[in-house]
Amino acid sequence: MRDSTIGPDVEPMGGVVMNLKNKFEKIPVIKYLNEVPERVPLLVMLISFTLIAIWDHQRHLILWRNYAITGVFGDLLLIAVFWSGRMMIPPLALWLGFIAFILHFGGGSLGSADQGPGPFCWGGLKPGQGLCADGINGMYHVHPMWDRLTHGVGGVALSYGFVISFKRLSTHFSANLSRGMIFWLAFGVSMSGMAVFEVYEFFGRMLFLTTDQGGYVNTAGDLISDLVGCTTGAYLGLTMDKWQTVWEGASQRPLPIIVQLTQSFIIPMTTSAFIAIADLLIVGGMVMNRNYESLGMYLTAATTASMSVLLLQYLRLRLFANPIIHENE
Incomplete structure (x- = not known):
């Protein structure tokens, strides 16, 4: 039953959300990206890896900055191949790859160049708690299974994508x-x-x-x-x-x-x-x-x-x- 306190001219919340969604999707840039489903994850990768590289450079975490830069160039190669959409690769394969790389670049970047506590070790958190990590390898240093998880997800992403390709x-x-x-x-x-x-x-x-x-x-x-x-x-x-x-x-x-x-x-x-x-x-x-x-x-x-x-x-x-x-x- 409709709430009698809502006037006839007041649009239900669901309608407001849908209206905003439709307006958002009509923005030229968003419309262009949505024309090819692969474009959104590829662009998210490029932005994320670039930001990680800049962040690591500012913190003098050279190893993980270089890893992230490698990711940027790798993503540019993927953009050159997949941006047109002719390869018809499901976005899920790219999102899985993105998760694997974020585990790798992001997890390592949570460390510290001086071997001390990382940037998220606040409020009494100790390495291994939450996003708090130490050492140059970040999460790899405090969670032995982090490396296993990264490799496992990377294997899933690669193999899933190659099944589609073949x-x-x-x-x-x-x-x-x-x-x-x-x-x-x-x-x-x-x-x-x-x-x-x-x-x-x-x-x-x-x-x-x-x-x-x-x-x-x-x-x-x-x-x-x-x-x-x-x-x-x-x-x-x-x-x-x-x-x-x-x-x-x-x-x-x-x-x-x-x-x-x-x-x-x-x-x-x-x-x-x-x-x-x-x-x-x-x-x-x-x-x-x-x-x-x-x-x-x-x-x-x-x-x-x-x-x-x-x-x-x-x-x-x-x-x-x-x-x-x-x-x-």
Whole structure:
């Protein structure tokens, strides 16, 4: 029953909100952003990473400033690819990536350049309580599971996004990639990418002394988190994204060239990552002697070998004039 105290000319609160929402959406800039759903998360990333970089620079937190700047350039690359909307990537994949990066950049930025308490250690809060953290690595320093969470969410975001991408690719090439093939490709690319990121961190520490990654157990544990995240993301991508019905039969042969080349890289790379994980879980790190440098060099060698296999596969296809590789030339 309508409240008799509300006059006939008084608009209900719900109507006021909807009216304001409609006016807001008609603002030219907002209307432009809403034309392509991917634009909003991409813009939010750019603004957030830029602000974090500026904030860290002012606090002389150089390590995390550089990380945030890397995020800015990475987001600009994504904007160049996704801004037009032609790739039709669901915004959820980008929002998941944004959450992962905020956990990484934001969590580390809550520390302090002088190893003391961070900017949110007020009112008697101690490191580990609320947003209070200390040390140069912020939340990574006070919450051991922070690194696991960051890697897990990052794996979900990557794998989810790649499932969507390979679905689109399957349709574009009329390849009829099976559900299992799409799952494998998305998982493999994501897991390989996360393993290569460990190589990036390894060289950052060994050559440039940029950050302490916590040693062997930390890095091998990151790979386990990556495994869980990438598996979860691939599953969610197959079950949640309804853009295209997935081919239920076996994948059509021959596979598109991009799939052939992708597999030539991810098979050796993911196998190497599985070996590193098994070393920790089954034999307690005996193969790597629980040594961070040994694991870092192993992953570096695996990356080099995988890139070599990729190059050899490409050359083989070129030399034998595979019709797939020349079909669009």
